[in-house]
Structures are given as structure tokens and as C-alpha cells.
Amino acid sequence: MSNIHFHPTNDILACYSTGELDPASSIMLSAHLELCSHCRARVTELENNQAQDLALVSSETPSEAQSKELNELLDNILSHDEIPQDDVVAVTNAHIEINNKQFRLPRALQRHEDHIGPWSRLPGNIKRANVTTGGHSKMNFIYMDCNSSLPQHTHQGQEITLVLAGEFMDEHATYKPGDFIVQTSAHHHAPKTRADQDCLCLTLLDAPLHFTNGLATLLNPFSQLFFR
Numbered sequence: 001m002s003n004i005h006f007h008p009t010n011d012i013l014a015c016y017s018t019g020e021l022d023p024a025s026s027i028m029l030s031a032h033l034e035l036c037s038h039c040r041a042r043v044t045e046l047e048n049n050q051a052q053d054l055a056l057v058s059s060e061t062p063s064e065a066q067s068k069e070l071n072e073l074l075d076n077i078l079s080h081d082e083i084p085q086d087d088v089v090a091v092t093n094a095h096i097e098i099n100n101k102q103f104r105l106p107r108a109l110q111r112h113e114d115h116i117g118p119w120s121r122l123p124g125n126i127k128r129a130n131v132t133t134g135g136h137s138k139m140n141f142i143y144m145d146c147n148s149s150l151p152q153h154t155h156q157g158q159e160i161t162l163v164l165a166g167e168f169m170d171e172h173a174t175y176k177p178g179d180f181i182v183q184t185s186a187h188h189h190a191p192k193t194r195a196d197q198d199c200l201c202l203t204l205l206d207a208p209l210h211f212t213n214g215l216a217t218l219l220n221p222f223s224q225l226f227f228r
């Protein structure tokens with residue numbers, strides 16, 4: 001989708017393609033890939049490269065330890081969820097409902113439908129619903145109604161935000177469906193929505209190891225205060 005301006009880094013895509021991401025981060029990635037043909041192509045390319053590397057290594061006689069490692073790697077690669085293509089119709093009708101509106105759940109979250117908590121109210125005309133995914137990081141749906149705003153703030157941890165519907169903006173940019181935004185404690189901003197446009201996002205706070213390296217910098221969606 002050419003409207004997407006913020007993508008996961010190559011580091012994250014590489015970890016995804018080898019199956020090294022934790023489940024929650026994988027869900028964020030899968031949900032982005034569902035919307036982004038550019039990154040889908042990148043992941044396919046990475047997986048092909050890995051397959052070639054494996055084929056090269058396999059042509060030599062591997063030690064027992066190497067064989068085990070290779071098999072594990074292959075298992076990881078092969079156990080990936082199939083990445084949906086643009087023309088594939090969603091297999092279920094799972095939706096999330098808020099403000100008398102229905103939003104289709106990303107395919108990666110449809111199996112977690114039962115793990116989506118009730119909506120709770122936050123300051124600034126904003127609501128959130130927790131998604132239980134296991135692991136240490138916290139996943140939430142964040143719904144910003146029309147004309148929502150937050151005071152400028154900073155973060156303590158790292159946060160990933162994926163816009164699912166509508167749009168929000170800050171002093172740096174406007175974020176639209178598919179945008180994958182990573183920010184850290186180095187950033188601060190004041191997100192808001194327009195008077196006539198709401199926004200639904202999926203956020204993940206405190207993503208683990210693989211996300212800390214080489215990332216940084218983009219923008220700053222929501223305060224950590226919101227993820228108690």
C-alpha cells in the first residue's frame with residue numbers, strides 16, 4: 001500500500017523471517033504485513049535468502065550439532081503464518097467494536113479474539129482495550145475519538161504503534177493505516193486527531209530484545225502512562 005510511510009526496520013523483518021520474534025511482536029509484524037505489500041516482498045526475499053543459505057550449508061556434511069541447529073531454523077521458518085496477499089478475502093468476520101463502529105480485526109489477531117479485554121476510558125477522549133498475548137510486553141488497542149488530544153509527553157520504554165484505521169497526527173507527521181511507528185524514551189510529542197477523523201491503533205509497549213537494536217527514532221504515539 002503506497003500510503004504507508006513508516007515501516008519496520010530490516011532488523012525486525014529479518015528477525016521475523018527467521019521466527020525469532022516473540023509472539024506479541026510477531027502479531028504486530030503480521031498485522032503490518034497484511035497491509036504492506038512492500039514489506040511482504042522484503043520478507044519473502046529474506047526467507048528465500050535464508051533458504052539458499054541453508055541449501056548451501058546443507059550441501060556440505062554437517063556435524064550433528066549443526067544438523068540440529070539447521071532443523072530448528074527450518075522449523076522456525078516453516079512454522080510461519082502464511083502471509084496474506086492483497087486479493088485474499090479475510091477468512092473470518094471477526095471485528096472489534098467501539099463508538100458504534102466496527103473495525104475488522106487484523107488476521108493475525110483473529111485467533112486472539114477471546115483475549116481482547118473490555119474498553120476502558122483514558123484521559124483525552126481516548127479508550128483502550130488490552131490484548132492478552134502472553135510474554136512481558138503489553139498490547140493494547142487504542143481508540144482516539146474525533147478531536148482527541150494528548151499533552152506532549154515522553155516515554156520510558158519502547159513502544160510500537162500500528163495504525164489500523166483512521167489517522168492521527170503530531171507535530172512531525174500524519175499517520176495512516178499500515179504505518180508502523182517505533183519510538184523510545186528519546187522522543188516526545190503531542191498526538192491528536194482531527195475534528196472529523198477518529199483513529200484505531202494497535203500498540204505494543206516494551207518490546208523485547210530484537211527490537212532494541214538499530215531502531216529508534218521515529219515518533220512518539222502514546223504515553224506509557226496509558227499502559228499500566
Ligand SMILES: [Zn+2]
Binds near residue numbers: 007032036038040
Ligand atoms: Zn511495510
